[in-house]
Amino acid sequence: MDNSIDSKKCVVVYSGGLDSTVLLTKCKGEFDEVVALNFSYGSKHNYKERKAARKVCEHLQIPLFLYDLPSTCSSVSTSGILIEGKPFLKSDLLKSGGDVPEGHYEDVNMKRTVVPYRNSIMLSIAAGFAESIEAKYIAVANHAGDHAIYKDCRKEYIEAFAEGIKLGGYGEVIVYSPFVDMSKVEIVKLGSEINAPMELSWSCYKGGEKHCKICGTCSERVESFLLAGVPDPTEYDT
Amino acid sequence: MDNSIDSKKCVVVYSGGLDSTVLLTKCKGEFDEVVALNFSYGSKHNYKERKAARKVCEHLQIPLFLYDLPSTCSSVSTSGILIEGKPFLKSDLLKSGGDVPEGHYEDVNMKRTVVPYRNSIMLSIAAGFAESIEAKYIAVANHAGDHAIYKDCRKEYIEAFAEGIKLGGYGEVIVYSPFVDMSKVEIVKLGSEINAPMELSWSCYKGGEKHCKICGTCSERVESFLLAGVPDPTEYDT
Numbered sequence: 022m023d024n025s026i027d028s029k030k031c032v033v034v035y036s037g038g039l040d041s042t043v044l045l046t047k048c049k050g051e052f053d054e055v056v057a058l059n060f061s062y063g064s065k066h067n068y069k070e071r072k073a074a075r076k077v078c079e080h081l082q083i084p085l086f087l088y089d090l091p092s093t094c095s096s097v098s099t100s101g102i103l104i105e106g107k108p109f110l111k112s113d114l115l116k117s118g119g120d121v122p123e124g125h126y127e128d129v130n131m132k133r134t135v136v137p138y139r140n141s142i143m144l145s146i147a148a149g150f151a152e153s154i155e156a157k158y159i160a161v162a163n164h165a166g167d168h169a170i171y172k173d174c175r176k177e178y179i180e181a182f183a184e185g186i187k188l189g190g191y192g193e194v195i196v197y198s199p200f201v202d203m204s205k206v207e208i209v210k211l212g213s214e215i216n217a218p219m220e221l222s223w224s225c226y227k228g229g230e231k232h233c234k235i236c237g238t239c240s241e242r243v244e245s246f247l248l249a250g251v252p253d254p255t256e257y258d259t
Numbered sequence: 260m261d262n263s264i265d266s267k268k269c270v271v272v273y274s275g276g277l278d279s280t281v282l283l284t285k286c287k288g289e290f291d292e293v294v295a296l297n298f299s300y301g302s303k304h305n306y307k308e309r310k311a312a313r314k315v316c317e318h319l320q321i322p323l324f325l326y327d328l329p330s331t332c333s334s335v336s337t338s339g340i341l342i343e344g345k346p347f348l349k350s351d352l353l354k355s356g357g358d359v360p361e362g363h364y365e366d367v368n369m370k371r372t373v374v375p376y377r378n379s380i381m382l383s384i385a386a387g388f389a390e391s392i393e394a395k396y397i398a399v400a401n402h403a404g405d406h407a408i409y410k411d412c413r414k415e416y417i418e419a420f421a422e423g424i425k426l427g428g429y430g431e432v433i434v435y436s437p438f439v440d441m442s443k444v445e446i447v448k449l450g451s452e453i454n455a456p457m458e459l460s461w462s463c464y465k466g467g468e469k470h471c472k473i474c475g476t477c478s479e480r481v482e483s484f485l486l487a488g489v490p491d492p493t494e495y496d497t
Binding site: 144 | 313316317326336338379389415423
């Protein structure tokens with residue numbers, strides 16, 4: 022992993038969430054050319070996240086690419102019978118899973134919202150896309166607060182994975198993860214400093230009309246603005 | 260990376276090609292439970308490979324899962340205009356690319372058939388699937404002969420990536436790549452010893468009715484059977 026900047030083009034893995042909105046704004050200031058790459062993978066809140074991603078990218082004048090990972094697979098039994106539309110990855114974050122649990126983002130029950138290897142999958146695909154469009158960097162917004170639950174957001178993981186990515190392509194794509202040691206509070210402070218359009222971002226896992234304020238990621242959002250001493254621009258349901 | 264076997268369930272990344280057919284047969288002998296995971300990603304020869312994958316899995320009595328990666332993305336311009344169906348990864352192996360070059364598999368012009376980070380993408384998704392179905396291992400058939408052209412088949416890459424995979428999930432999925440130091444000739448010899456149904460496998464990048472015998476992967480197939488001293492069961496076009 023190399024967090025220095027010496028290249029012109031960067032693909033930002035961009036969910037439309039708070040952290041990656043700050044990252045996208047930061048990258049726009051640091052690279053000559055930035056494109057955003059947004060994934061869908063069957064999550065309950067995908068529609069709202071993607072809508073936010075479009076608003077933010079239009080606001081920042083950054084081209085946005087949308088890549089749709091299927092949430093289902095087909096299976097062929099040993100007797101040759103084909104069944105289509107089977108859920109592929111197991112998580113309560115997905116439409117195919119159970120209800121999204123309430124509580125703090127770092128609570129143990131939030132493990133049910135882990136999409137196995139989601140970060141690995143998105144980073145690998147982003148690396149392939151970066152090489153295809155001759156971008157040297159891929160940027161990802163994982164931060165210290167993700168580490169409790171999301172194992173593939175941890176620094177050790179990112180370092181090993183980034184080494185693989187560097188070795189695995191012709192362009193030697195570099196993973197840029199400047200938030201890996203930062204808390205979400207620090208990210209909100211940074212976002213405020215660099216005028217990131219945080220008010221346009223979407224966090225809530227429930228995907229309702231407004232942010233629910235009680236799901237894990239909403240409670241983390243509320244807390245982060247509060248502790249950062251930054252006015253919270255979010256419209257909440259309650 | 261840990262090439263010892265101490266678990267019961269393994270997901271084999273299975274293309275329907277020669278190498279992974281031998282791997283699948285080997286894994287069936289070594290694990291209590293084996294499932295095959297086949298990807299499509301818009302390659303020219305996908306139809307033939309998948310047909311072969313189904314035949315081999317039925318022959319070996321192994322359940323097969325089919326996961327379709329879209330070959331295109333959408334883009335949203337800075338003025339908010341959405342365009343669908345744009346080619347996503349750049350490679351002459353894909354339907355969206357140029358003609359598949361002829362010549363030896365290890366020739367420099369075969370670089371045009373590289374799908375950027377294909378192995379990383381498939382391994383990450385396989386890891387997510389493995390964790391979802393509670394499999395401890397993912398097996399992949401990359402071998403020494405792949406190394407010249409396909410950077411994400413090299414040992415250093417696989418080791419770094421496998422470390423990332425181990426760190427990135429709750430199940431600590433282990434990457435099993437027993438062919439990483441073997442040549443294709445050795446794989447064919449092994450396939451012959453363990454009665455792998457190599458005659459049902461598909462290699463040709465052109466995806467015609469029969470194997471073309473002249474594309475990079477066909478010439479490598481022909482050569483490997485010859486040098487292994489194993490009768491070549493393949494039906495060729497010429």
